[in-house]
Amino acid sequence: MVTFEDVKKTYPGGLERRAVRALNGITFTVEPGEVVAYVGPNGAGKTTSINILLGLLRPSSGRVTVGGHLPTEASTRARIGYLPERPYFYEQLSAVEFLRLCGKLSGLEARRIAQRTDELLDRLALSEARHRRLRHFSRGMLQRIGLAQALLHDPDLLVLDEPMSGLDPIGRQLVREMLGEAKTRGKTVLYSSHILADAELVADRAAVLVGGELKALASLGELRAVSGDRLELVLGPTPRVTREEIAQRWPEGRAVGNDWALSVDEGSLQLIITQAISRGARIVQVLRPQAPLEETLIRLMRQSTEKGGNA
Ligand SMILES: Nc1ncnc2c1ncn2[C@@H]1O[C@H](COP(=O)(O)OP(=O)(O)OP(=O)(O)O)[C@@H](O)[C@H]1O
Numbered sequence: 001m002v003t004f005e006d007v008k009k010t011y012p013g014g015l016e017r018r019a020v021r022a023l024n025g026i027t028f029t030v031e032p033g034e035v036v037a038y039v040g041p042n043g044a045g046k047t048t049s050i051n052i053l054l055g056l057l058r059p060s061s062g063r064v065t066v067g068g069h070l071p072t073e074a075s076t077r078a079r080i081g082y083l084p085e086r087p088y089f090y091e092q093l094s095a096v097e098f099l100r101l102c103g104k105l106s107g108l109e110a111r112r113i114a115q116r117t118d119e120l121l122d123r124l125a126l127s128e129a130r131h132r133r134l135r136h137f138s139r140g141m142l143q144r145i146g147l148a149q150a151l152l153h154d155p156d157l158l159v160l161d162e163p164m165s166g167l168d169p170i171g172r173q174l175v176r177e178m179l180g181e182a183k184t185r186g187k188t189v190l191y192s193s194h195i196l197a198d199a200e201l202v203a204d205r206a207a208v209l210v211g212g213e214l215k216a217l218a219s220l221g222e223l224r225a226v227s228g229d230r231l232e233l234v235l236g237p238t239p240r241v242t243r244e245e246i247a248q249r250w251p252e253g254r255a256v257g258n259d260w261a262l263s264v265d266e267g268s269l270q271l272i273i274t275q276a277i278s279r280g281a282r283i284v285q286v287l288r289p290q291a292p293l294e295e296t297l298i299r300l301m302r303q304s305t306e307k308g309g310n311a
């Protein structure tokens with residue numbers, strides 16, 4: 001659905017400004033119906049590549065196609081719903097008036113616009129504010145109306161630059177649900193975030209961009225595997241075995257209350273559990289520690305700075 005072929009972008013310098021190499025040759029494909037999270041730290045080049053994908057910015061070299069077409073073709077644009085990083089809103093318009101204008105600009109019929117507006121305002125919990133001017137919207141409400149605008153014409157491809165930004169936990173949950181619904185309906189989604197936890201819950205794959213380079217493009221399970229993700233096994237004492245005895249057998253663990261927690265890799269989990277049971281220990285829990293992907297991202301960022309990346 002979307003392909004980036006060795007896309008490079010350097011923002012030219014001026015008299016006192018140095019040129020900025022924002023993208024250093026990125027290549028990847030988003031398959032139809034796939035949800036891809038574009039993650040990376042500030043300044044990684046996410047917005048730059050999204051703007052190229054939308055035909056708002058020209059690459060210095062390389063090529064981007066959407067469904068085999070160039071982003072600048074009008075027919076391509078009609079298939080894309082876009083939420084900009086810094087949406088510009090006509091502040092004097094009400095929510096309904098704004099969506100009506102957007103609908104007209106995308107060539108929708110008045111009846112369809114009215115119907116979609118009702119659906120989306122309702123879905124985004126903005127119905128009560130439908131006649132309020134956007135000037136009086138809160139930050140999170142503006143973010144939601146931006147999303148409504150992107151979804152209005154029911155596009156095949158959603159490109160969302162930081163859709164979660166400014167949203168409270170309920171708003172984030174709502175966006176996650178809506179991305180899930182879009183996926184169920186066969187839509188393709190590319191959205192950026194610097195919060196990997198957002199990617200973890202909705203995306204099929206994450207594209208990790210650091211310093212203008214694609215460091216990883218993998219399913220979240222694969223990313224965990226690269227990160228050497230380990231499980232935590234918590235063993236508890238029983239009348240047959242004390243915590244101290246458990247600790248002696250597995251000294252690399254640490255005390256958690258009365259229990260003993262071990263970090264183990266997936267491959268050896270079964271064996272350790274068997275050994276623990278035979279020694280009389282209680283299996284309290286096996287869990288995947290939170291935010292492993294966040295650590296992966298930080299590691300990828302560090303690797304790139306060590307190599308002299310420009311992030
Ligand atoms: N118009 C511009 N002129 C010069 N440099 C620019 C321009 N736009 C972006 N840059 C630079 O290009 C690099 C990539 O910026 P970009 O906005 O694509 O990053 P990002 O990944 O979207 O970051 P964030 O998470 O902060 O939104 C940065 O170093 C930025 O300063």
Ligand SMILES: [Mg+2]
Pocket residue numbers: 046047048085161
């Ligand atoms: Mg950005």
